[in-house]
Amino acid sequence: MNEDDERWMRRAIEIARSKGSDPSTSPLGSVIVLDGREIAGERNQTQELPDATAHAEMMAIRRACEDTGELELRGATLYSTLQPCGMCTMASIWSKVGRVVYGAGREDVHPMYFEARHVDTLSFIADAYRDDIVIEGGCLREECAGLYYPPDADLPRDEQANL
Numbered sequence: 118m119n120e121d122d123e124r125w126m127r128r129a130i131e132i133a134r135s136k137g138s139d140p141s142t143s144p145l146g147s148v149i150v151l152d153g154r155e156i157a158g159e160r161n162q163t164q165e166l167p168d169a170t171a172h173a174e175m176m177a178i179r180r181a182c183e184d185t186g187e188l189e190l191r192g193a194t195l196y197s198t199l200q201p202c203g204m205c206t207m208a209s210i211w212s213k214v215g216r217v218v219y220g221a222g223r224e225d226v227h228p229m230y231f232e233a234r235h236v237d238t239l240s241f242i243a244d245a246y247r248d249d250i251v252i253e254g255g256c257l258r259e260e261c262a263g264l265y266y267p268p269d270a271d272l273p274r275d276e277q278a279n280l
């Protein structure tokens with residue numbers, strides 16, 4: 118993790134906040150950087166589209182592939198304000214990004230942002246056939262966690278996106 122990582126994570130936070138800061142809307146931002154250049158920057162758009170798969174990372178991968186005209190994003194780094202879910206972690210593996218950097222981790226936010234009780238998607242990366250992909254968390258952890266409900270928030274059931 119270095120200064121460039123923090124700079125790109127700030128950009129991801131800015132994108133996450135672009136439609137407000139209500140934690141119930143799951144404000145996630147994702148940026149994909151290749152050769153020092155942003156090739157995609159997206160927020161989750163599940164409610165707007167509506168599309169249950171329109172997570173920030175999925176949208177950014179789609180945009181990056183469209184804009185580069187490439188199926189594979191080798192050498193690229195994907196930044197996300199929150200640890201990617203299982204779907205987005207798998208999409209990162211399939212899209213051939215070389216590195217995933219996230220801000221807040223599972224333990225930093227309310228469980229409503231995750232799909233499964235015990236599956237930790239870090240093991241998806243560890244168990245991937247590819248040995249040219251790494252994942253690192255905790256980049257601007259506190260700022261990123263501030264976008265979401267805290268771990269112990271007492272939320273009504275209808276505000277919990279994963280139920």
Ligand SMILES: [Zn+2]
Nearest residue numbers: 172201202205
């Ligand atoms: Zn996701």
